[in-house]
Amino acid sequence: MTTTAHAFKFSRTGGPDVLEWVSDQVPPPAEGQVQIRHEAIGVNYIDVYHRSGIYPLPLPSGIGVEGAGTIEAVGSGVSDFAVGDRVAYAGGPPGAYATVRNAPAARVVKLPAEVSSKAAASLTFKGLTVEYLIRRCHQVKAGDFVLWHAAAGGIGLIACQWLKAMGATVIGTVGSEEKTKLVRANGCDHPIVYTKQSFVEQVKEITKGEGVAVVYDSVGAQTFGGSLDCLRMTGTLVSFGTSSGPVPPFDLGVLGAKGSLFVTRPSIAHYTAKRPDLEKGAAAVFEAIESGTIKAAGVTEYLLPDAAQAHRDLEARKTSGSLILLP
Known part of the structure; x- marks a missing residue:
């Protein structure tokens, strides 16, 4: 059974105005996928690169690579997740700017109870980025x-x-x-x-x-x-x-x-391409959150339909810290 959702799509590259807010019919998750109802969505500069064409995507396309929420359905072949699990993801096929989406289970990680969905959307992608940059790409001492x-x-x-x-x-x-x-x-x-x-x-x-x-x-x-x-x-x-x-x-x-x-x-895609590397990086990020080593600072919240304005503010350097979208 399909699920009615709303999402941003774009069929041409350019400024924030190319983003289109559309009604979307999300099919049941395919083999190896899970269906996630978002509670918070991260905005990252890679989204601007995708939208503007600096990092080209096959068009038309969804947008956004980070989200947190609850699993509503599980596709065949998925054994590590169940309906009701709180999860987050970073990377994989764009499409996070949506109320509901299907995502590859290989890109999804379970959220510890102590980490809220807002914190996860603020910190997962950025935390994974920092983790690989300072601990693996170049090991800071x-x-x-x-x-x-x-x-x-x-x-x-x-x-x-x-x-x-x-x-x-x-x-x-x-x-x-x-x-x-x-x-x-x-x-x-x-x-x-x-x-x-x-x-x-x-x-x-x-x-x-x-x-x-x-x-x-x-x-x-x-x-x-x-x-x-x-x-x-x-x-x-x-x-x-x-x-x-x-x-x-x-x-x-x-x-x-x-x-x-x-x-x-470097690219986060390469440093988290293998499931063990993704899990190890995510565990380090969540541990850093739980211990208070890192925290979301200066978070700016937008309603999901206002994603284009979030892009304008991000590109104009009007914001600091993390930007998240709330469905």
């Missing part, structure tokens, strides 16, 4: 100096909290003086207002000329060159987003000239 761009964003605030708990010294770029207070409250030792100060000069001063062990850069074109200049010898630049535009091609010889630097362009 106690005492390391770390530079995190866009520190007041949803991922940035979680990263500041987690890095501080690991014993790192956190340097974070923000766009305004107001945001310096927010990032300080979440573990950032040295906020830099990049609109008023040279983050390269500030990093050199903070590290006494040595540079940082690793830079985490989701901004892209505007910061890439400066990020390289902030690294210590044999340091690592982790480029995991392009909110200011894609990084143009560059001469690999620059990496040698600047100190035998490393650069990587």
Whole structure:
């Protein structure tokens, strides 16, 4: 039996106005799927990349890769979940901007009783991102100096909290003086207002000329060159987003000239592709939530039908912390 739901779809790429709020008939879950009624949905910058075509999807398409709710039906071949289970997911086929959806059971994890659906939608995707970036993509060590761009964003605030708990010294770029207070409250030792100060000069001063062990850069074109200049010898630049535009091609010889630097362009899809890696990462995130190591800071809530406005605010950098949609 099909279930009547509402969802956002888009049939062409572009600005937030391409998102269409439609009535949707959700069929019973197919083999290997579960049907989830959402209680909260996460908004992530990858949604903007999908909508705008930076990360192309086959069209027409749903949108959104993170949600939390309750399982209403289970497809054949699924043995790890049952109707009534509270679950969350991050990644997999887009389609989270919906009241009800079918999702691959392989991408779904059970929620501990102590983790609310709102917290899960605020923290699962971003927490999984931070986990693989700081523990597996580049393993941050106690005492390391770390530079995190866009520190007041949803991922940035979680990263500041987690890095501080690991014993790192956190340097974070923000766009305004107001945001310096927010990032300080979440573990950032040295906020830099990049609109008023040279983050390269500030990093050199903070590290006494040595540079940082690793830079985490989701901004892209505007910061890439400066990020390289902030690294210590044999340091690592982790480029995991392009909110200011894609990084143009560059001469690999620059990496040698600047100190035998490393650069990587990772994706959460690859770091959680295997079920054991997803489960291990999710367990670390939920443990960090339960222990208070990370928490959702500065969460902005929108009603699900207002998703286009959430995108406008996110792209205009009017928000800080996590954005969630409530059905």
